Amino acid sequence: MIAVDTNVLVYAHREDSEFHKAAKESVESLRHQPAAWAIPWPCLHEFIGIVTHPGIYKPASTLAEALGFVDSLFASPELHLLAESPGYFEKLRDIATTARLKGPRIHDARIAALCLHHGVSELWTADRDFSAFPQLKVRNPLVKG
Numbered sequence: 001m002i003a004v005d006t007n008v009l010v011y012a013h014r015e016d017s018e019f020h021k022a023a024k025e026s027v028e029s030l031r032h033q034p035a036a037w038a039i040p041w042p043c044l045h046e047f048i049g050i051v052t053h054p055g056i057y058k059p060a061s062t063l064a065e066a067l068g069f070v071d072s073l074f075a076s077p078e079l080h081l082l083a084e085s086p087g088y089f090e091k092l093r094d095i096a097t098t099a100r101l102k103g104p105r106i107h108d109a110r111i112a113a114l115c116l117h118h119g120v121s122e123l124w125t126a127d128r129d130f131s132a133f134p135q136l137k138v139r140n141p142l143v144k145g
Contacts, residue, residue, distance in 0.1 A: 002030060003038040003082065003115050005125035006046040008141065013051055013061065013069045019126070019142045026124060026141035031076040040082040040114040042107070044070060082114040091117045099132040112136050 004027065011023030030037040048070070051061040061069075073079060092113035095101075101109050112133040115123050122137045123130060130138045 001036045001038055001080065001118070001120050003040060003118075003120040003123045004030065004043070005040075005111065005123060005127060005130075006043040006050065007126045008124050009039070009043065009047045009069075009073075010050055011126070011142065013047070013066070014057065016057070022142040027073075031073065031079075034078065036078050036080055037076070038080040038082050038115075038118065038120055039073065040111050042110055042114070044081070046107075080118070082118045082120070084114065085117070088113060088117045095133050095135065101132070105129065105132070109133070 008023050008026060011017040011019040012027040014020060017023070048063070048066045050056055051066050051069075052063055054060045092109055095112055095116070096106060096109045099105075099109065108127070108129050109132075112123070112130060112135075115136055116133075120136070122139055124139055124141045126140050126142050130136065
């Protein structure tokens, strides 16, 4: 199962992003495939916060636009939303301890732990910080190769 990180969602939504076309094609390929794919809940929360933030985008997306994009993702029958459940915290503890993380890097560890906990085979992200978690296969769908 492939999971999608926040940045890919942001680029797929924001037409003013230089990565919009590649990100939109990547997300659309997942939305219309017959196989399961996933988004961690924290990534959806972060997506809404980023695209509606007037300090990041001028103009920022409206809340209705952001929620409409999320609704379009929810329309995919194969989408799984990844949430914490029993056993998750042990994954988080393991990868955070191994990578000696602190501060804001714990957010990335949370995403990685959710993916590992739910059996995700690959995380699509443009964030190189996920290289701190060698247990999780990561791919940037925005670059060819």
